[in-house]
Amino acid sequence: MEIKKAVITAAGRGARLYPAADTVQKAMLPLVDRDGLAKPVLQVIAEEAIDSGIEEICVVCAPGDEEQYRARFKSLRSNLLEGYTGVAWAEEEAERISDLMRRLYFAVQEQARGYGHAVYSARDFAENEPFLLLLGDHLYISHVPGQRCAQQLIDLARSESCAVAAVQATREHLVGRYGTLSGRRESNMPGVYRIEKIVEKPSVSRAELELQTPGLRSGHYLCFFGIYVLTPLVLELLSREMDADELQLTPALNELAGRERYLALEVKGARYDIGAQLGWFQAQLALGLAGQARDQMLTTMVDLLAESRVDRS
Numbered sequence: 001m002e003i004k005k006a007v008i009t010a011a012g013r014g015a016r017l018y019p020a021a022d023t024v025q026k027a028m029l030p031l032v033d034r035d036g037l038a039k040p041v042l043q044v045i046a047e048e049a050i051d052s053g054i055e056e057i058c059v060v061c062a063p064g065d066e067e068q069y070r071a072r073f074k075s076l077r078s079n080l081l082e083g084y085t086g087v088a089w090a091e092e093e094a095e096r097i098s099d100l101m102r103r104l105y106f107a108v109q110e111q112a113r114g115y116g117h118a119v120y121s122a123r124d125f126a127e128n129e130p131f132l133l134l135l136g137d138h139l140y141i142s143h144v145p146g147q148r149c150a151q152q153l154i155d156l157a158r159s160e161s162c163a164v165a166a167v168q169a170t171r172e173h174l175v176g177r178y179g180t181l182s183g184r185r186e187s188n189m190p191g192v193y194r195i196e197k198i199v200e201k202p203s204v205s206r207a208e209l210e211l212q213t214p215g216l217r218s219g220h221y222l223c224f225f226g227i228y229v230l231t232p233l234v235l236e237l238l239s240r241e242m243d244a245d246e247l248q249l250t251p252a253l254n255e256l257a258g259r260e261r262y263l264a265l266e267v268k269g270a271r272y273d274i275g276a277q278l279g280w281f282q283a284q285l286a287l288g289l290a291g292q293a294r295d296q297m298l299t300t301m302v303d304l305l306a307e308s309r310v311d312r313s
Contacts, residue, residue, distance in 0.1 A: 001161040003130050003154050003229055006049040007122045009060045010042060010136030011109040012275075025065055026275070027136050028072055031284055034291030037093055040076075041274060042069070044287075045134055046100055052151035054132055058105045058125035060118045066106040073101050116247035119230075120238040128232045130157065138226040139283045141290050142269040149269040150227055156192065157229035162261040165195065165253070166225035169216055169266065175207045178223035179250055182211040183264055191266035193222065195257040200250040222264055226271050233260060 010027040027042035046057055061069065077097040084090030109121045119133065132150060134140075140149040149166065157164040170178065179200050183193030199211060207221050216222070237252040256262050272283035288297035 001130055001158055003132055003157060004053075004055045005126060005129055006046075006054040006057045006132040006134060006150075007060060007107075007119065007125065008042070008045055008049075008057060008134045008136050009115065009118045011060050011062045011065075011112070011118050011121075012137065025061075025068065027059075028069070029274075029280075031139070031274075031280075031287060032291075032293075034287055036292055037089075040072070041139070042136065043073075043097070043100060044139060045136065046103075047096075048140055048148055048150050049132055049134060050100070050103065052132070052148045052154055054150075055103065056105060056125075057100075057103050058107050058122045059136070060107050060109050060121050062112075063108055063110060066108065069104075069106070070101070073097055073104075077101075113244075114246040114248045116238050116241070116249040116252060119249055120235060120242070120247065123235045123239075126232065126235060130163070130229060130231050133228040133230055135226045137273060137275045139272045139274060139287070140225075140227060140267075140269055141272070141286050142267075144268045149225075149267050149271075152267055152269070153227055153229050153265055156263065156265050160261070160263060162263060163231045163234070163256060164229045164263045164265055166227040166267040167193075167222040167264040168225050168271075169220045170223040172204050172207060172219045172221060175204060175211075175221050175223060176201050179253075180207055180211050180221050180223050181264060182213050183222060184213070185215050186263065193264040193266075195262045195264050198250055198254045198257065200248065222266075225267050225269075226273075227267070231256070231260060 028040040030038045031041055031044060032038050033044050049057055059069065077094045080090045080094040105125050107122045107125055109118050132154065142149045153164050153166050179198055180202050181195050181198045183195045186192040186194055193213065197210065199206065202211060211221055213222050234252050234256055237255050238247060241247055270286065272286055273279045274283050
């Protein structure tokens with residue numbers, strides 16, 4: 001199974017990031033990436049996909065946003081070339097933006113009718129092919145040198161020819177924040193599970209009753225990481241529920257697990273929700289610590305902690 005397409009859902013208005021997100025889409029807000037360059041969040045996420053072998057990317061956006069995304073990327077490229085004429089790093093970054101723009105497609109989610117509806121909005125782009133799904137407000141940092149988190153997932157999906165969800169073992173008091181699943185370990189495949197049941201943001205008591213996975217540490221559950229490789233059956237399942245006022249993805253994934261082989265992979269990496277409280281700050285720290293400015297970031301953190309202690313004394 002080849003995975004050459006990716007979908008990034010970015011139609012949300014970023015209510016948790018107001019007032020900043022009231023003036024610019026949250027996906028275009030900047031973060032300093034591992035290479036030391038300040039980039040829009042959307043570019044950082046797209047490069048996760050591109051560096052994992054993805055050839056085409058569809059951004060699911062709100063009405064009117066496509067023109068703004070295209071205009072801003074075009075402006076970024078022009079400013080680099082005009083403001084840093086002959087500078088190698090600027091020319092390289094401008095070419096990366098050009099490459100991204102050549103790969104970009106857009107699908108409009110006309111109404112905010114749930115996450116499943118956002119995914120279904122990319123059906124014409126997917127064209128009955130498997131696709132990588134990424135969240136537009138999550139950043140992913142791999143703990144495997146030279147291998148992105150998305151690449152870990154794609155490699156397993158390709159070798160096993162099935163849908164795969166990235167997961168992390170999560171402490172029980174946090175399960176109410178995530179889609180949580182139960183499964184059984186696949187023999188001779190460390191960190192891989194056959195998904196059996198999925199519940200969206202369960203209570204701790206429900207997780208204890210329904211979502212225990214043998215082999216995990218006590219008080220831990222498998223929770224979604226925010227990256228998926230999905231088969232075309234997911235879009236077919238979503239299409240059957242289009243009359244619903246709100247269309248969520250989890251019921252379709254649950255049914256997928258009953259219809260096809262659907263695996264979960266414990267990804268070697270970390271995810272950061274930039275819309276959560278302090279999420280933007282955590283994501284920037286993580287990018288800095290994972291990048292070429294690691295030593296400078298550590299020194300800055302130590303200095304800030306020292307200053308904070310002095311101020312409180």
